[in-house]
Amino acid sequence: MLEISGLGHSYGAHRVLDGIDLKVGEGELVTIVGPSGCGKSTLLRCIAGLVPPTEGKVVLKGTPIDGVPDDLAVVFQDYSRSLLPWLTVRDNVALPLRRRGLGKADRRARAVEALSSVGLEDAAGKYPWQLSGGMQQRVSIARALAYKPTLMLMDEPFGSVDAQTREDLEDLVLQVHRAEGMTMLLVTHDIDESVYLGDRVVVLARNPGRVRDELPVTLPADRDQIGTRADAEFVRLRAEVGRLVRGVVKESEAADAAGTADAPVEEGGAAEADASVEEPAKK
Numbered sequence: 056m057l058e059i060s061g062l063g064h065s066y067g068a069h070r071v072l073d074g075i076d077l078k079v080g081e082g083e084l085v086t087i088v089g090p091s092g093c094g095k096s097t098l099l100r101c102i103a104g105l106v107p108p109t110e111g112k113v114v115l116k117g118t119p120i121d122g123v124p125d126d127l128a129v130v131f132q133d134y135s136r137s138l139l140p141w142l143t144v145r146d147n148v149a150l151p152l153r154r155r156g157l158g159k160a161d162r163r164a165r166a167v168e169a170l171s172s173v174g175l176e177d178a179a180g181k182y183p184w185q186l187s188g189g190m191q192q193r194v195s196i197a198r199a200l201a202y203k204p205t206l207m208l209m210d211e212p213f214g215s216v217d218a219q220t221r222e223d224l225e226d227l228v229l230q231v232h233r234a235e236g237m238t239m240l241l242v243t244h245d246i247d248e249s250v251y252l253g254d255r256v257v258v259l260a261r262n263p264g265r266v267r268d269e270l271p272v273t274l275p276a277d278r279d280q281i282g283t284r285a286d287a288e289f290v291r292l293r294a295e296v297g298r299l300v301r302g303v304v305k306e307s308e309a310a311d312a313a314g315t316a317d318a319p320v321e322e323g324g325a326a327e328a329d330a331s332v333e334e335p336a337k338k
């Protein structure tokens with residue numbers, strides 16, 4: 056479905072991504088996690104055709120991406136800038152459907168259906184600024200759903216909402232993913248979230264950004280905020296992802312490098328590790 060090969064990107068002389076190879080299968084929900092500044096958003100923008108990669112290629116359903124593909128929807132962190140304040144919620148959701156060549160009645164019907172799937176059918180006639188932040192992000196998700204994209208990209212979609220709303224939205228994404236079987240790629244800086252949502256977690260390293268490791272998430276598809284997070288497999292995975300994100304070389308790698316079976320070694324020193332994980336939500 057999505058195949059990224061040898062992808063590299065530089066902003067001028069600043070090398071941000073290097074040699075990224077990644078495949079996403081039909082119906083998969085893949086999460087991408089990594090320290091701040093490792094190039095997660097840049098990678099997503101390259102996939103969305105918003106930023107042309109300096110090297111390598113992105114192929115979606117057999118077609119190389121060289122501009123924004125028709126069949127893609129993106130949910131950004133900053134919902135307040137992605138919804139148009141002068142349009143009602145329903146019209147915000149319906150607007151991109153013009154690209155699908157649908158008539159007005161069909162666009163409205165699809166918008167109402169998508170709003171109802173995110174629990175916002177009663178807000179259809181309101182304006183975005185009359186809704187809470189969490190509700191506005193639901194509208195953004197509904198807009199992506201209504202579009203019925205081949206691939207849904209999400210860039211830190213819950214980075215600007217409170218903790219309770221974040222959990223509700225995470226569950227909404229899981230529910231939609233299961234119900235629609237939609238292929239999704241979600242970028243987050245949150246280690247727990249990457250495991251909770253993912254069928255597979257891709258961990259990026261930085262300077263330059265590259266794939267450090269990929270971990271299959273062997274948790275049952277049915278997840279819930281309390282039970283899943285207490286599951287021993289969840290605890291093991293979050294610790295593993297946490298070690299990778301913090302730049303701690305896995306014991307096996309450390310042993311390989313040192314020729315011994317010593318304790319894990321930190322890459323770049325503790326200062327770098329701390330800075331990368333403690334940094335707040337972003338941008």
Ligand SMILES: Nc1ncnc2c1ncn2[C@@H]1O[C@H](COP(=O)(O)OP(=O)(O)OP(=O)(O)O)[C@@H](O)[C@H]1O
Nearest residue numbers: 066071090091092093094095096097098244337338
């Ligand atoms: N348009 C741009 N022009 C120049 N440099 C950029 C641009 N966008 C991002 N960068 C730089 O590229 C690097 C990677 O940024 P990016 O936003 O992709 O990382 P990230 O992993 O998403 O970071 P964070 O988690 O903090 O949002 C950073 O050093 C950033 O300053």
